Amino acid sequence: MIEINHVSKWYGSTFQALKDCTTKVAKGEVVVVCGPSGSGKSTLIKCVNALEPIQEGDIILDGIKVNDPKTDLPKLRARVGMVFQHFELFPHLKIIENLCLAQEKVLGRSHDEAMAKAAKLLDRVGLKVHANKYPAELSGGQQQRVAIARALAMDPIAMLFDEPTSALDPEMISEVLDVMVDLAREGMTMMVVTHEMGFARKVAHRVIFMDQGEIVEDALKDDFFGKPRSDRAQKFLSKILSH
Amino acid sequence: MFASFDFDVIRRSLGYLFLDGMAFTLTLTALSALGGIIFGTLIALMRLSGFKVLGRIAGLYVDFMRSLPLVLVIFWFYFLVPYLGQWLTGASRPISVGAFTSALVTFIMFEAAYFSEIMRAGIQSISKGQPAAANALGMTYAQTMRYVVLPQAFRNMLPVLLTQTIVLFQDTSLVYVLSMPDFLGAASKVAQRDGRLVEMYLFAAVVYFTISCVASFGVRRLQARISIVR
16 A cells, blocks of 8 residues: 655755665554654655655555656545644634535535535544534644544545644543544554554554664564564663653 | 914815725725735745745845835836837737726735735745645645635734735825826815815825724734634
């Protein structure tokens, strides 16, 4: 579904953000990407739907080469959902309008069709009563659930999560993770950048550990948590699991 | 000291002053602001686009317009536009566009330079995550701008845009150099005709002051309301 082959990326001419990264996410697989801050995990996930350009290597999404200049990026992106660290709901639109906008303008659905879909998804994330509020009136956890619903409204073939719980207060993290766990159990293909190792333990198939722009470890979940092979991954795990 | 003044001249000319003069001034202000904001937004988008050449052209345009006195531009345009029209359409004679069209085009082009800077600030005030989210949903550049970035930028900048429009309202009085019947022009005509310069210019000042002041007050209230919502 998602293939990342020997991808390198530089910011400017000197700083190399990604170094020869290779991995893939199969259909129905849930892959968690973790690592210390500045390790390039967010950059990597943003490269998958070409929000960030890459200089070397290839990324292939459902058989389509993302970094091909001839690729119709808007069309490709419409098929992949993305959830951001800071939610990025559109603050000038009501919750329900947030969910309808791209359905109507990008997929060309009728307003009624989009509304029906939006209502269904809001119900699913437990926020139907807030449909006519503005994003600023909702808590962080609620906003992130709306953001997930907004991405799902496009009927994506895969979902990308870029630190979806990092900007949330602790008591709101679980409500977002619950939605993600449900999604994973339904068989959604997911690539998730997160520090939530509990989530990784529960639903991930594989865990990727990144450090300084490199994929240091790419292992099955049980192998990763059982006996990480690299020192750096062991150190990282001991730091975040010690409390 | 007002004994020798005849303030009745104001009452006698009220109809002409407002129904003709002020109507003209307000029409010119509204159309110029509308055109200036649309054109200015396009310039702002050019400046912020990734294309260096476009950005450079837009930047030069803004610097150029902001380095010239408005009176000069009005004057210059009035004489230039007919020839420009001739050149564009290939007509054999300079095309007469009329003083109003000429003035309107001038104000739109001139104000666009100022409005573009306001819109540029407004667009830059939107966090990068917003266009990223719109792109991630599959929106094109045009859709992202139209549905996500510009509505927010416009809303954030509304008070500044309106303040600039109040300045524009006052600046439209400069069309007197083309002897056009705006409010000040109308007041001036009456003043000359009846020999009541002090009365009419005093009255014109009071009217401009009152309208601008009330409008500014309105903008401040709007600003307060917007900042609470956010």
